[in-house]
Amino acid sequence: MARYSPEHKEATRRRMIETAGRRFKSDGIDRSGIAALVADAGLTNGAFYGHFASKDDLVASVVAQQLADQVAVVSSLPVGLASVEAFVREYLSPAHRDDLPGGCPSAALLDEIGRCDVAVREAYTRGASAMIEAIAHHLDDGDPQRTSERAIGLFSLLVGSLQAARAVTDPELSDRILAAGYSSAMALATTPHPPARASRQDTE
Template sequence: MARYSPEHKEATRRRMIETAGRRFKSDGIDGSGIATLVADAGLTNGAFYGHFSSKDDLVATVVAQQLADQVAIVNALPAGSDSVEAFLRDYLSPAHRDDLAGGCPSAALLDEIGRCDVAIREAYTVGVNAMIEAIARHLDDGDPQRTRDRAAGLFSLLVGSLQAARAVTDPALSEQILAAAYANALAIAGAHPGTTSPLTQESP
């Protein structure tokens, strides 16, 4: 029997993490069984257990990777208020609100993560700390504690607002939540609004 190369095994693992991340965010952690997760990645149950010891192991890995990817995006933003404003506008856009599978892991999974086992919550904790630090680098005002407090507040405002905008059934209220969050996020960040607000962006 032919053995797969380390590169092939790593590519398979990455594919599993990526497809599981989309499935978890769209259907929920509890709503995603192993059979569905392996089918999404084009694998078998046996192949799954060659990479992960359990579904919880996969969830912790996905949470860590999703947040690491998000941190990388924030870290890659050019310095200055313009890039912060653009990030806030994109995060609080109708397009992001409507894209559960491709969007923020915190907004999609936070309620479930709070009920998960400690390994998953620890993975989330590490990721959130890194995210707050990444945001803080763009908000640095010379006072480390105040800067971190602003970053933590901004992170919490973004996640909670996106969750609320997704949860309500009234489209006008959903858009109001996004617009109000955008204005408050700008105030926390000390950024200035550009010519495009979240509500003028078209949803996919």
């Protein structure tokens, strides 16, 4: 029996995660059977269980990797509002809306992830937290709590806007949802610092 190198095994595992991610986002987690998942990767059922203990194990791995890839993109951008604007514009673009298999894992899978086992939800929690931190790095206004809240708000707004734009059947309404989401996201990203409270001495 041929022995595969660690590099080959890792490449096979990565291919399985990548193809499963596209299948999950396109068809849904529940509707994606192991037979279809292994066929997409050019593997057999036996090979699947050589890399993953179960379908849930694969789902958790997909969620972790997809979010890690997304975080890497945001983290690689030059720090500043220009990068935020470019990311928001691309995220809420018609092209991203129409590319379900290749798009954001949160927008495509959140409803199902909420019903998955705890290992999948923990993988999502770690990934979403890292994504929020990456966004916060671009929004830093000197107040860690306020910056974190704005990053959470921006992350949630982007995901929800994309989900709504994909769900409606009216193309014009879908485009308006994307446009409104963009405007709201940029308003949140550019929220000015609240004015400092005047001291009692200043007002006397």
